[in-house]
Amino acid sequence: MKLANLDGRAILVTADGIVDIHDGSDGRLPADPDQAVEQLADIDRWYRQECPDLDPVHTAVSLAADPALLGPPVVRPSQIFAIGLNYAAHAAETNRRLPATPLVFTKFASALAGPGETIALPTQTCDWEVELVVVVGRAGRDIPLGNALEHVAGYCVGQDISERGAQMAGERPQFAMAKSHRGFAPIGPWLTTLDELADPTDLVVEASIDDQNVQTGRTSDMIFDVSTLVSYLSQTCELRVGDLIFTGTPPGVGQSRTPPRFLAPGDLLCSQIEGLGGLRNRFVDGMPS
Incomplete structure (x- = not known):
């Protein structure tokens, strides 16, 4: 469905x-x-x-x-988890070592946006990260690895928009606030149940800006797969129905380019995952005058 x-x-x-x-x-x-x-x-x-x-x-x-007709398929998640450096090629482009365990941060629910929503850029250093998003369909704690997918309602496409200036300011990175501006978590276009996918473990993940491809990967390249992430998170947190898990991004983010490239007013960011559909988000100037 x-x-x-x-x-x-x-x-x-x-x-x-x-x-x-x-x-x-x-x-x-x-x-x-x-x-x-x-x-x-x-x-x-x-x-x-x-x-x-x-x-x-x-x-x-x-x-x-015309995904602008749709809102986010989940509106009020109690928790939004996100996973950093979950693709080896993305870790390499950021010059970071592969994590031994999942690197978990949060995005706040007020950042949710629809699949075709226009997003205001608060600064000149906002970046893109296309991601497979897991929607939790069954609550639980201490979920065994072998039963993890029984707790998944389905998947959708997501973008982990990131304000890199604030994220990297100071002595330690500040992920949650920098990734939670208004509209910085567009998801959709719908929740797709796993039975609709020929191979839900190996999906093509892509993003483009104004028809220029900027990211390509496969979910089979994830360091920690969906079952591992669901089980791992549940060892600490009770997963609740409607919770979202942003599972990490493949290589090609703007900050890691030479020179760095960031989103600009007028850009159309298209994010798609095989079998799940896509997002089409236009950006406008939201910077203080």
Whole structure:
């Protein structure tokens, strides 16, 4: 299934049309996108058994072409985890050693944005990082590695936008604040359940700016895979339904280029992952005059 947020309402997206989950189920299932994640198994059962009528006004193709119609598929996560240096080539481009255990930081929920939202740049040193985002579908602590994927509702595409000036200022990096400006966590275009993917462990990850490719990688290149990350995080934190895990970025970020390249007003950043769709985020000047 593809679970999306259209005008604040939970919908299912197909190639032939969409269905409003609440209206299509005669009110038995939720309209709220976050509640829909909690009841994903019930929604799946209802959709397969009752085959509700589809509204052809929007389809997966039309919404992919204009993702600004959609909001983030998860609106109010209680926790957003992010993983640093989870691709060896990205660690190499930043001249850092490979981590022995996952490097975890946070992004704050107020940074969430939709897949086609326009984002204001607060400084001239904002960078891009396309990432596979895991949506937690079942709560738990101390989750065994072998059961980790049972706690995953699905995947979506994300961008970990980063204000590098603040991130690298001072004696120690300041990740959370520098990565949590308004709009700095666009996700979408929808939550895709793993059964829709031919091989959910090996997906192409790409980003481009104004049609120029800037990042390419594969999720199979991650140092710590999704199961490892879910299990590892749960050893310390209780994972809750709707929590998000940004799983790290492949090489090609702007800060590591010679000379460094940063996002500029007018740039269109397109982020896509095989089988999951893509984001199209335009940037505007949000710097103090």
